[in-house]
Amino acid sequence: MGQYTQEGAITSWQKLCPLAEGIGYAGQLILFYSCMCYIVILAWALLYLCFSFSSKLPWANCDNVWNTENCVEISGNNKTYNWTEQSNSTxxxxxxWERRVLAISAGIEEVGSVRWEILLCLVAVWVACYFCVWKGVKSTGKVVYFTATFPYVMLLVLLIRGLTLPGALQGVTYYLYPEPSKLLDPQVWMEAVSQVFFSFSVGVGTLTVLGSYNPYNNNCYKDCVWLCVLNSCTSMVAGFAVFSMLGFMAHEQNVPIEMVAESGPGLAFIAYPQAVAMMPFPQLWAVCFFVMIILLGLDTQFVMMEVVMTSVTDLVPSVLRRSGGRRELCLLLYCLLCFSAGVLMVTEGGMYVFQIFDYYACNGTCLLFLAVFLSLAMGWVFGTERLYDIVEDMTGVRPSPLFRMCWKYLTPIVSLVSFICSLVEYQPLTFNRWYVYPGWVYVLGWMMSFSSILLIPGVALFRLMTGKDGLRWRHGVEPLTYNRTYVCPGWVHVLGWMMAFLSILMAPVVALFLLGIGKGNLKQTQSQLQEMTSQEEVNATFPYVMLLVLLIRGLTLPGVLQGVTYYLYPEPSKLLEPQMAFVGSMVKYEPLTYNRMYMSPGWMMAFLSILMAPVVALFLLGTRKENPKQVSVLAIRKDMCRDRINHLNKVWQQM
Structure with a gap:
């Protein structure tokens, strides 16, 4: 998409599928959230790197002022300590990590003071990122030559060192030997899908922007294959480096490897530093590890910033591409805005805020939702044949037929199923499995999630109402007015369109009708109509015959009088219950249970169905090419509108 259009993540949609432009905006918003929180990890890593030059690593012993009486040193000389039975020991x-670096508070309500050491590291990282990105891909490309290759050297060093440690075989065996029962757990597949999406930067426009800097005839087909191979191989090699260290830790503590395995920040800032502290020359290995973490993180941060800046610059090229440092000034404002939000995450309660961003704003659910509509827009609206022709024109190679199946069927289905599973399997956010966030945090988190998700239907609605190629100009429908003088405000038009699309949601037959007229089949032949009419007569009368047979048979059975009496004789007290009415059923709503014991998570599925149907209808409505028959049927003549309005005015005055 990027190489063909030579545009950023937003403007490329304007050339390919304008109604799906919201996907580009949603992807940039997710990257904006990611820039705020991801760089905080680099600040933590930089602080750890500074501590790594100490004569004695501060996380290697319990002789420090921040240690508690529950602290127990982990070393090869302490194998007699029974870790499996001491739940209170740390x-x-x-x-x-918790008491010195974070100085974490008791909850998100207690923000506390700013951790100045982390704040200074955050400033240093932001300054480095700014000066590496401020000249665009020219400056970023030179820096990436070092930051992208040197981590492989560090990874190779750590891999060789890890494989030579005692207990490394135990860790590698645990890494390679699967648990077949886990394959039946949907959460495992959800984590795998999320990892693939984040690892390949799928859905947020990163690859689109990077591809836009390629020459038109670059072999992007080969680049995609190499990207997948290198990315997967890197992950596999990194797994050997990590689990060999974890096996060494398990061997030294004489515990199962499950007890030392961590994920997320716990792996980078607890488990691995703890393993390094147990090795000879721990400062050397700590420096290697955190240098690798910082360089890998800088790569990711560079790309996210460059993607956002390129997308914004392509939106207003006449403003930001002028000489005078306008792009640099815009980048500075962007960095200051992200830094301001990051300050909140380096307070004593900042870890709680960081988790909210990571769990809701940048989670895999948002990416899966984007992936569903991205594949639908390009595979169905833009068309796979056009994609094949474009790739062949750019590279001289026609892609494999497998990609057609992926673009049209496999990717949308897998993404949609994963998205639904992520909602059904949703678990409220907790910290360290003991701290439960207050209710307003979950509301805020879902608002952050929907801020990106709702951009897709929101931008599509805006396009339909205001675009020159939108629905109302194409069908001859003008904005609503009263007596040709009063023009309704914009929110009224939005409300009206929402009511219109509600009818589409309630009547799926309309969607089928739109599919038919999109191909020019508005008027069917007389023979088809007659055949449909005769079939409908049979379908409408036959159930009455069956009902009559069942009624006669039922009235001849013993005990029928008891059933008829129960059916006809009312219970007056029931008429006073609000549950008997529809509105009352909403007020007196009770969660769905099975046998009054099992409570099912159903609201997510309900809201999903409400959200998905109008958006799909928007795609069907807004992306069809203009059809003369459709216009002739749906266009409203102005003189008929005037007559109707005048008639309604007279009726209103009489009333």
């Missing part, structure tokens, strides 16, 4: 690495 390691020096955990206490250094």
């Amino acid at each position: 390691s020096p690495a955990v206490e250094f």
Whole structure:
């Protein structure tokens, strides 16, 4: 998409499928959230790197002022300590992370003071990112030559060192040997899908922007294959480096490897530093590890910033591409805005805020929703044949037929199923499995999630109402007015269109009708209509015959009088219950249960169906080419509108 259009993540949609432009905006909003929170990880890593030059690693012992009486040193000389039975004991690495680095408060309500050491690291990282990105891809490309290759050297060093440690075989065996029962757990597949989406930067426009800098005839087909191979191989090699260290830790503590395995920040700032502290020359390996983490993180941060800046610059090229440092000034404002939000995450309660961004604003659910509509827009609206022709024109190679199946069927179905599963399997956010966030945090988190999701139907609605190629100009429908003088405000038009699309939601037959007229089949032949009419007569009368047979048979059965009496004789007290009415059923709503014991998570599925149908209808409505028959049937003549309005005015005055 990027190489063909030579545009950013937003403007490329304007050339390919304008109604799906909201996908580009949603992707940039997710990257904006990611820039706020991801760089905080680099600030933590930079602080750890500074501590790594100490004569004695501060997370290696319990002799520090921040350690508690529950702290127990982990070393090869302490194998007699029974870790499996001491639930209250903590390691020096955990206490250094929670009490020294984060100084974490009791909850999100207690924001506390700013951790100045982390704040200074955050400033240093932002300054480095700004000066590496401020000249665009020319400056970023030169820096990436070092930041993208040197981590592989560090990874190779850590891999060789890890494989030579005692217990490494135990960790590698745990890494490679699967648990077949886990394959039946949907959460495992959800984590795998999320990892693939994040690892390949799918859906947020990153690859689109990077591809826009390629020459038109670049072999992007080969680039995609190499990207997948290198990315997967890197992940596999990194797994060996990590699990060999975890096996060493399990061997030293004489515990199962499950007890030392961590994920997320716990792996980078607790488990791995703890393993490094148990090795000879720990400072050397700590420096290698955190240098690798910082360089890998800078790569990711560079790309996210460059993607957002390129997309914004392509939106207003006449403003930001002028000489005078306008792009640099815009980048500075963007960095200051993200830095301001990051300050909140380096307070004593900042870890709670960081988790909210990571769990809701940048989660895999949002990416899966974007992937569904991205594949639908390009595979069905833009068309796979056109995609094949474009790739062949750019590269001289026609893609495999497998891609047609992926673009049209496999990717939308897998993304949609994963999206639904992520909602059904949703678990409220907690911290360290013991702290439960207050209710307003969950509301805020879902608002952040829907802020990107709702951009897709929102931009499509805006396009339909205001675009020159939108629905109302194409069908001859003008904005609503009263007596040709009063023009309704914009929110009235939005409300009206929402009511219109509600009818589409309630009547799926309309969607089928739109599919038919999109191909020019508005008027069917007389023979087809007659055949449909005769079939409908049979379908409408036969159930009455069956009902009559069942009624006669039922009235001849013993005990029928008891059933008829129960059916006809009312219970007056029931008429006073609000549950008997529809409105009352909403007021007196009770969650769905099975046998009054099992409570099912159904609201997510209900809202999903409400959200999905109008958006799909928007795609069907807004992306069809203009059809003369459709216009002739749906266009409203102005003189008929005037007559109707005058008639309604007279009736209103009489009333």
